[in-house]
Each structure stands twice: as structure tokens, then as C-alpha cells.
Amino acid sequence: MKTVDDVKDMRYTTESGDSIDCMVKFADISDYVPFGATPYDPEDYGRQIYTDCRNGVYGPVAPYTPPGIPVVEIT
């Protein structure tokens, strides 16, 4: 089980709320790393991070923002 020191920059990436994009500081890694937290992560610590984020352990999670319509250059 990996030890989590901190989680920041949390935001939902799905409208259903089952995926949270965040930056996680693990005890055995010097820097924050990008991390996708989901309730269906096969890794225990991943599910725990998701639960903690949902419970506000690390502060509020930014709401989901729908992706904009990509602008395609017409040639």
C-alpha cells in the first residue's frame, strides 16, 4: 500500500463524477505526479485516493467542465 502525503488540484473529469484528475504526492516519490482517481481502480490506494477526494479530505474537488468544441482549421 502506497502512502499518500497530499493530494491537490482535484477536478472531476466526467460528468458522472467517477473520475477525478489530481496531483498526488506519494511518500516514496519526491514530486507530485498526475493521477487519475477512480472508484474502479484495481489498485487499493487509487480507490482510497478517490474516496478521500470525494469526502473532502484534501479540500473541495473542482466541478466537471465539459470539453470545448475543437476548432479545426479548414484548408
Add this chain to the structure above:
Amino acid sequence: MAYSTNLKIELIDTGAQAGTWGTTTNTNLGTALEQAIVGSVNIAFSSADVTLTLNNSNAAQDARALRLNLTGTSGGARNLYLGSGCQINKLYIVNNGLADAVTVQNYITGSPSGTSVSVPAGKTMLVYNTSANIVDAVTHLTSLTLGSALAATSGGTGNSSYTVGDILYASTTTALSTLAGVATGNALISGGVGAAPSYGKIGLTTHVNGTLPSANGGTGLTSFTSGGAVYATSTSALTTGTLPVASGGTGQTTLTANNVLLGNGTSAIQSVAPGTSGNLLTSNGTTWQSTALTATTVSNAYAGLTAGNVGTVMMGKWSGTSGTIAFGDTVSGSALTPANAAGDSSGSAQSGTWRCLGFADGDAKSGQDAKVTLWIRTI
């Protein structure tokens, strides 16, 4: 004529000694009684015992005197015998001026009789003749004050005053001296046989015998294992040596460099050597061992993986809409979904942290397939 039983005073019969009883009476009073009450006679010794006798006569007689002053030469311990006629009730003051002790004793029909009293040389004693035994005339005093301190040689101390805390010790074979008290915490220490004691601190290396047991705050040990530990083997005993596992140690005195330690219950820990370079630490189901990496090892590892576990390799589509992800870059799993080479994605966003094993282009004009590449979950 009749005489008194003890002092041999002439007793005049009624009507007797007409015209001369005055002379007899004067001799009785002025000679016999005065001698018995205050008289002192010299008893001369010439390196031999002396025997006194007392006859029926009111004439002066040595054995009637109150004080017997022993003079002359003793030539060794002597006897002053109270012989014929002396077995009476009478007090004597015996002043032994001889160089040796003199024993005062009754002497009856050629032999010493009854108890005796020995008067030391140079001493004066009060003795009493009970007619059968010679005894000390005084055996108890209600109180006694001496002009000088009673010497140790007479059973005293030779001291007339003390300081509180003083203790007495024999400073010679015939004298006692005082040892003054010192600061609190010092102990009385022997100065050795024939030497004066003194106060001082107890020398732990010289004055203490035995080993302080653990029950008294010691270790109960007199030696230790060099480099070893001292640890409790029970609630009341310590020992020294290599700290066993049960006491939080390893049970080992050396650990081979770079070996991996393995638990062994309460027995000494075991270790696994690195073995050949490239080996892995693997389990055989019972313990760990250093084994070479084999295809079986790898396949077993992959077989145990669930899709999405750390180590999963996935063809994934990056959700970015601009920029690129280069080989070795990491992204959040929430930005990846399983995909095919045509750019179609299916399934949910991924969990964890993923490293790019190819290249992903987020530019819209590059097409959806440009966002698909190979990824591996690293965290």
C-alpha cells in the same frame, strides 16, 4: 579468762580483777579496739607467703588491725593467709605495696580454705572475712565519682568528655580514643588489622564484595560479552551477549554485506545472499530466495496482473486537445481511455499515473488517431 569471739577482747568476769580491771580495760580499749578500728600494720614479705594468726590476747596483733600494709619483696605472686584464730568476721583494708599480686585467703589446718581475693600489685582493696571466705567488702555503689577518668585498663574509657557523634576505638592495646564524626554519607572503614578505623567513602573497586543483583538495581553480572548487549531474560535477570530476536535483536553477530534479512520466528534471523547479478528475490511459497529472472517468472508476474494494475500496458487515447505528449511523459489516467489504432476509444477513463511509450498529438487537425499511442501504468 574469756575473750570476745572476733577481736579477742579480754572479757572481765563480774567482780574479777579487783584493782587491776582498769589496766585490762584500758588495754582492751586503747590497744585492741583502737587497732581494730583504725590500726594499720606493715606485713613484711620476703619472697614467700605470709600467714597471720590471732590469739586470745588483747595485746596488739597484726591480724586484728584494720589496715594491712603489705611491704617487702614479693618475688612473684604471693598469698597472705589468715591462719589460726583468724576465722572471724572482720573487715580489712589491704594495701598491696608489693611488686606482685597477693591473694588473701583463710588457712585452716595446714591448707588454704574458702574463697579468696587477689589484691593487684600497687592497689588497695576492701576485703571482708566471713570466717569461711574472703570476699570483696563492697560490691555495689549507688553512685561513684572519680577524680579522673577510669582508665581502659580498669574497664573504663580513659575519656571524660565527648563530642556528639564520636565513636570509641582501641588506639593502643591499653587505651581507647575517639573518632570524630564527619560529613553525612561517609562510612566507617576499617584501617586494617591493628590499625585505626576512619570515615570515608566506600570504594566500589576496593571496598565492595559481591555482585549487585538486578533486584537491587544492579546487573548481577561481573563481565560482559565484548560488543554484546545487556538484556533481560526474565523479569528479574539480565544477561549479556548477542541480542536475540525475542529481545528486539537479530541473534546474529555479523551480517553479510548486502544480504537480505529474513524473519525466522524467535530464532536468529536468516539471510539471503544477492546471488548472481540480475537475480530476483522470489518466494517459493515458504521462504525467499535469490533466483535468476526467467521467462516463467515474467509470465507469472504478468499473469497475476489485472488490466489497469500498475504495470499494465495499454493502447490508449489521450484526451488532450492541444500540444503533444512525448515518449516518457506522464499523464493522469483520467486523460486516457482504451483505444484502437483508428482513433476509436472505448471504456472509462483510467486510474493512476501513466507513462507514454510512444507519442500523442493533441492538435485537432492531426486526427483522432494521432492521440492514440502506447502507455504503461507506473503508479
